Amino acid sequence: MTSKLQLYSFFMSSCSFRVRIALNLKGLDYEYKAINLFKNEQSHPEYLKMNPIGYVPALVDGDIVLADSFAIILYLEEKHPQHPLLPRDLAKKAINYQVANIVASSIQPLLALPVMNYIGENVGEDAKIQWVYKHAAKGFAAALEILLKDHAGKYATGDEIYLADLFLAPQIISLKERFNFDMSDYPLLSRLCEAYKQVPAIQKALPENQPDFPSTEGKI
Amino acid sequence: MEEENQAMKLYSHPMSSCSRRVRLALYLKGLKYECINITGVGDPELLKVNPMGYVPALVDGTTVVSDSYAILLYLEEKYPQHALLPQDIIKKSINYQAASIVSSSIQPLQNTTLVHYIGELVSPDEKLPWAQNHIRKGFVALEKLLANHAGKYATGDEIYLADLYLTFQLDNAINRFKLDMTEFPLLLKLYKVYCQTPSIQQIFAESSQQQIDKSLFNFTKPQEA
Numbered sequence: 423m424t425s426k427l428q429l430y431s432f433f434m435s436s437c438s439f440r441v442r443i444a445l446n447l448k449g450l451d452y453e454y455k456a457i458n459l460f461k462n463e464q465s466h467p468e469y470l471k472m473n474p475i476g477y478v479p480a481l482v483d484g485d486i487v488l489a490d491s492f493a494i495i496l497y498l499e500e501k502h503p504q505h506p507l508l509p510r511d512l513a514k515k516a517i518n519y520q521v522a523n524i525v526a527s528s529i530q531p532l533l534a535l536p537v538m539n540y541i542g543e544n545v546g547e548d549a550k551i552q553w554v555y556k557h558a559a560k561g562f563a564a565a566l567e568i569l570l571k572d573h574a575g576k577y578a579t580g581d582e583i584y585l586a587d588l589f590l591a592p593q594i595i596s597l598k599e600r601f602n603f604d605m606s607d608y609p610l611l612s613r614l615c616e617a618y619k620q621v622p623a624i625q626k627a628l629p630e631n632q633p634d635f636p637s638t639e640g641k642i
Numbered sequence: 643m644e645e646e647n648q649a650m651k652l653y654s655h656p657m658s659s660c661s662r663r664v665r666l667a668l669y670l671k672g673l674k675y676e677c678i679n680i681t682g683v684g685d686p687e688l689l690k691v692n693p694m695g696y697v698p699a700l701v702d703g704t705t706v707v708s709d710s711y712a713i714l715l716y717l718e719e720k721y722p723q724h725a726l727l728p729q730d731i732i733k734k735s736i737n738y739q740a741a742s743i744v745s746s747s748i749q750p751l752q753n754t755t756l757v758h759y760i761g762e763l764v765s766p767d768e769k770l771p772w773a774q775n776h777i778r779k780g781f782v783a784l785e786k787l788l789a790n791h792a793g794k795y796a797t798g799d800e801i802y803l804a805d806l807y808l809t810f811q812l813d814n815a816i817n818r819f820k821l822d823m824t825e826f827p828l829l830l831k832l833y834k835v836y837c838q839t840p841s842i843q844q845i846f847a848e849s850s851q852q853q854i855d856k857s858l859f860n861f862t863k864p865q866e867a
Binding site: 474476489493496501512513520526527528537568 | 694707709711712713715716719720731732734738739745746749750751756763768786787789
């Protein structure tokens with residue numbers, strides 16, 4: 423008897439968002455376990471006992487505990503091949519890996535909470551926006567708009583949603599929501615963003631549709 | 643077929659851990675390639691091939707792949723000899739996790755350009771603590787991740803993807819950033835094994851043969867070489 427998957431997630435975390443989309447696309451039921459990153463719940467002993475590396479998101483599949491969104495998604499891809507997240511064609515597959523890693527290495531880590539807090543404390547609150555623009559812009563303009571120019575269809579690398587979209591959608595949405603990022607210099611990414619908003623699996627995965635999204639108007 | 647005989651090209655930076663991972667993979671898989679060293683930003687030859695201007699970038703026939711993680715997974719699928727991923731799904735995912743910890747949580751935050759930028763934005767004295775802090779956080783995670791999986795190498799007795807990432811990150815941590823490794827006995831043990839491994843020694847040797855301005859990579863006291 424297979425037990426239900428569990429996903430440790432934070433509503434606002436773009437890394438968690440990626441995995442939520444993957445689970446939804448593959449039609450996989452899961453139990454949502456909220457970890458509040460603002461309250462540092464990822465460092466609580468109970469969480470660390472289950473997941474020693476303390477990262478969020480984490481997936482629990484029976485005895486197996488996996489962290490890191492890229493690793494989790496590739497695991498799901500191998501174990502649950504329905505609605506493949508990678509195209510068969512190797513060159514197109516490689517584009518998907520590139521997009522995922524441009525987001526996961528060149529953009530998201532530089533915008534993560536600890537880094538933003540450091541900039542706020544050591545440079546100033548105003549510097550945070552400049553920092554975000556510098557790094558996001560570099561990743562978007564320098565890389566993604568160029569890379570996807572010859573590959574995009576309805577979605578990033580064709581007419582199906584693949585790995586690249588799982589990384590792009592949360593990043594674009596997070597930049598717009600958290601930092602009011604102006605996407606007008608990035609026409610292709612803007613177009614993709616509009617397309618993503620229409621996808622049920624992505625809608626269901628949005629921060630505001632998660633059980634731990636604050637229900638009052640107050641921010642956490 | 644002519645395509646198979648046409649040598650691959652790798653646009654690479656000799657000191658970059660991202661480039662060195664790929665060079666190690668190519669070496670392990672016995673793949674011939676022309677290594678084109680790029681040390682400046684905006685190199686026109688690189689931009690012609692890869693408009694994004696990133697290194698490493700691999701040219702394999704008509705296919706151009708940039709980003710080391712993407713290149714490694716591409717190579718793994720196209721050239722399966724000397725597998726870089728174990729068959730077992732759990733061990734495989736440990737490799738992905740280790741690679742991601744380095745490529746997302748550590749490397750981008752300790753890369754030279756960013757560290758120098760922190761020096762300008764905050765203070766030159768902040769460069770080293772910044773880099774050490776982020777490396778340390780990632781190493782804490784790696785030490786725990788690999789605790790129940792390491793053999794001679796990170797995830798068993800063969801060199802896999804995780805080792806390609808760890809080798810050069812450890813090299814940076816220990817030699818470039820002088821990180822105190824006392825709390826990372828497993829990682830330190832792995833580093834010592836890597837330094838004794840001929841294929842890895844080969845890549846280290848190739849890097850040190852390049853003529854480049856090494857002062858850019860000196861984050862400790864100014865007078866140290």
